[in-house]
Amino acid sequence: MGQPGQVAVSQPWKYARYWLLVIGLLCFSTLSTPRLGFVRSLTSSPESEFPDLPQHCAAIPPIPASALEARRNTLAKRLHDLGAAAYIAEPSSSAAYYFNVSEEHWHLSERPLLFIVTPSVSDATGDITANVSILTPKFEAARAKLLPLSPSAYIQWAEEDDPFAVLSAALGLPTNATAYVDANARLFVADGLQRALPHARIRTPPPQIVEIRERKTDEEIAILACANEATLLAIRATHKRMRIGMRESEARDLVARALAAVGLQRAGCLTLFGENAALPHGSGTDRALHKEDFALFDCTGQLHGYWSDVTRTLALPASRIPDAHLAIWHHVHAAQALARAAIAPGALTSHPDTAARAHLAQAGYAQYFTHRLGHGIGLNVHESPYLRGVPETQATPILPGHTFSDEPGVYIERKVGVRLEDCVVVQHGAAHATFLTAGVGGAARSPWEP
Numbered sequence: 001m002g003q004p005g006q007v008a009v010s011q012p013w014k015y016a017r018y019w020l021l022v023i024g025l026l027c028f029s030t031l032s033t034p035r036l037g038f039v040r041s042l043t044s045s046p047e048s049e050f051p052d053l054p055q056h057c058a059a060i061p062p063i064p065a066s067a068l069e070a071r072r073n074t075l076a077k078r079l080h081d082l083g084a085a086a087y088i089a090e091p092s093s094s095a096a097y098y099f100n101v102s103e104e105h106w107h108l109s110e111r112p113l114l115f116i117v118t119p120s121v122s123d124a125t126g127d128i129t130a131n132v133s134i135l136t137p138k139f140e141a142a143r144a145k146l147l148p149l150s151p152s153a154y155i156q157w158a159e160e161d162d163p164f165a166v167l168s169a170a171l172g173l174p175t176n177a178t179a180y181v182d183a184n185a186r187l188f189v190a191d192g193l194q195r196a197l198p199h200a201r202i203r204t205p206p207p208q209i210v211e212i213r214e215r216k217t218d219e220e221i222a223i224l225a226c227a228n229e230a231t232l233l234a235i236r237a238t239h240k241r242m243r244i245g246m247r248e249s250e251a252r253d254l255v256a257r258a259l260a261a262v263g264l265q266r267a268g269c270l271t272l273f274g275e276n277a278a279l280p281h282g283s284g285t286d287r288a289l290h291k292e293d294f295a296l297f298d299c300t301g302q303l304h305g306y307w308s309d310v311t312r313t314l315a316l317p318a319s320r321i322p323d324a325h326l327a328i329w330h331h332v333h334a335a336q337a338l339a340r341a342a343i344a345p346g347a348l349t350s351h352p353d354t355a356a357r358a359h360l361a362q363a364g365y366a367q368y369f370t371h372r373l374g375h376g377i378g379l380n381v382h383e384s385p386y387l388r389g390v391p392e393t394q395a396t397p398i399l400p401g402h403t404f405s406d407e408p409g410v411y412i413e414r415k416v417g418v419r420l421e422d423c424v425v426v427q428h429g430a431a432h433a434t435f436l437t438a439g440v441g442g443a444a445r446s447p448w449e450p
């Protein structure tokens, strides 16, 4: 489920006061941002603490430059087909997808730095390729030139200029052009372009363009699978080291060290014991683990920019879980399996949600499964498409290359919370989705075998 905060993790101990502020803000912010990176233990190295947890993904390569170029050319072809003049993005996960530049490489400020793709048609062959330009503040042009891409033009705007007027003039956009502004861009970007070109159609990208990033290639799937496997291995290594009486914060620090040992970046977990897990994004208390409690871990981490998202609700050998709570665990487990079987190419995105919900309703827990079944996952933890019970007219078809979380849950306030989450991929030619954690055994088998 998790959605980490976008927190820089360099030298966290130097900024403890700000971290506390950030943690406080995140705890009280929206349901979609309950996460943060965690301070690594300064006393012992993760590698020595987890000898059973080697770097899991060392052999998985990052996305090569040729794939980034292919993405941009696909984008250019779709723009051409749609009769659109340009695609425009700020540093963001979308810019990371097409240009390998995210907000980590270029922090957003009030001065726009924009990436622009226009379709360029070869006179000789008719081939359509991406023409990339960067709009940069003039005094920052030297820094923009250090970004890891070679555009055909750096369009520079001086402090006294209207950056959007400079951009539309440099691109030679017709006054009635259609231009797509990435949905992650801030409103003033779209608004500024619209003011510079009052007769243009400035829009967020249509499904034909959003789909490019939604459908993963084999190399992206290999990265996502390894990140999710590593996350599950870290949860299992943590499970072995837990004891009755430990606090949520101790378990959270332990699992953060395990995630670092296994080789994931910007990793962290929501760690909730007993009735605290009935609040899907946490309670903010630091409860001790009792024999009657489940412990819920909802963990994310990054590999080559791609996220994992795995949740386990587990028990220790010494736990004495009430039968009613064990029954809930097994119903959630069954719902997760039914949902996976319903994540099939051609099925609507609403169907898996309905399948999981029907099972939990039959077991009497309809009102306790309070959130959607899942979300797309990739360069964002939460990204489109989403698996939720919308009317069929609003649902979209599930397609090969889609990756989703499959995470049913039952939350009975002040009593118990159970969520089980593995991400899945819809492979070409497969009848239904497979777990991205399959390489290390896939879904949990019982609360004692996560």
Ligand SMILES: *[C@@H]1O[C@H](CO)[C@@H](O)[C@H](O)[C@H]1NC(C)=O
Binding pocket: 062, 063, 064, 065, 066, 068, 100, 148
């Ligand atoms: C993308 O950027 C990362 C650094 O953020 C770098 O390690 C990687 O080599 C870059 N990839 C390409 C294809 O340029």
Ligand SMILES: *[C@@H]1O[C@H](CO)[C@@H](O)[C@H](O)[C@H]1NC(C)=O
Binding pocket: 118, 119, 120, 131, 132, 133, 152, 153, 155, 170, 171
């Ligand atoms: C690429 O775009 C720039 C504007 O940024 C333009 O000057 C140049 O002619 C374009 N090149 C091609 C091949 O379309």
Ligand SMILES: *[C@@H]1O[C@H](CO)[C@@H](O)[C@H](O)[C@H]1NC(C)=O
Binding pocket: 174, 176
């Ligand atoms: C934009 O205007 C030109 C003439 O100025 C016209 O040829 C073209 O069809 C128009 N395009 C759209 C999308 O309306």
